[in-house]
Amino acid sequence: MMKLAIQEAEKSGNDIAIGAVIIKDGEVIAAACNRKETSNDVTAHAEIVAIREAERKLANWRLDGCELYVTLEPCPMCAWAIIQSRMKAVYFGSYDVNYGALGSKIDLRKLLNSPIKVYGGIMECDCDRLLQDYFSRMRAEKLQDI
Numbered sequence: 747m748m749k750l751a752i753q754e755a756e757k758s759g760n761d762i763a764i765g766a767v768i769i770k771d772g773e774v775i776a777a778a779c780n781r782k783e784t785s786n787d788v789t790a791h792a793e794i795v796a797i798r799e800a801e802r803k804l805a806n807w808r809l810d811g812c813e814l815y816v817t818l819e820p821c822p823m824c825a826w827a828i829i830q831s832r833m834k835a836v837y838f839g840s841y842d843v844n845y846g847a848l849g850s851k852i853d854l855r856k857l858l859n860s861p862i863k864v865y866g867g868i869m870e871c872d873c874d875r876l877l878q879d880y881f882s883r884m885r886a887e888k889l890q891d892i
Contacts, residue, residue, distance in 0.1 A: 747774075747815040748839060748869045754779045754792065755817045755876050763880040766792035766816040768800045768809070768833075775812070776800035792816060793824040797831055809833050817873040819846035819866060825854045828862065835863040839873025 747767055754765025754777050761780035768776040778795035782788060793816055801807050809831040817839045820828060825847035828836060841850045848855065848864045855862055 747813075748817070748837065748873075750774065750777060751815040751817050751839070752869065752872055752876065755873075758792075758880070759784065763876040764792045764816065764818045766796040766814060768796050769813045769815070770800075770804070770809075770811055775803045789823065791821065791824050793820055794827055797827055801831075807831060813837065815868070817876060818842055819850055820848055821845045822847040822852070822854060829854060829858060829860045833862060835865070837865045837868045839867070839869050840877060841866055841870070 747769055750767045751765040754767060755763045756765070758764065758779040761783045764780045766778050767774055776796040776799035778792050778799060780792045781790040781795055793814065796814070797809070800809055800812060812833045813835045814828060814833055815837045819838045819840065819842040820836065821842070822845070836848060838848070843850050845851060847853070849866065
């Protein structure tokens with residue numbers, strides 16, 4: 747499933763290359779990439795966009811039994827939405843030592859004693875490469891503008 751999240755991240759364009767996929771009962775019910783820049787929406791992180799899509803599909807904000815695969819450890823905003831949505835598990839690729847809110851920097855699960863399971867480092871090298879390639883491309887584009 748992380749491969750699907752990576753494929754979503756590759757669609758990010760000028761947004762930071764992050765992809766998310768939500769699974770329920772073995773079926774993909776939502777997939778998204780970051781859309782913050784393209785939609786001018788600070789909340790349009792891949793996880794939030796995927797959560798909104800899953801909620802529409804299930805006609806419920808409670809995503810009980812769902813699992814999220816995301817290429818980067820969720821930030822505090824996304825982690826809180828994931829916890830509140832009652833997902834059962836999160837699988838992420840790259841650790842985010844600056845903003846990671848499911849264990850790297852902070853662990854928001856502790857605020858609610860959340861039972862959500864978290865597994866990090868899934869296809870970590872591939873997910874790290876996505877981010878490195880994105881930032882290299884952005885730096886190169888800025889140099890061309892000078």
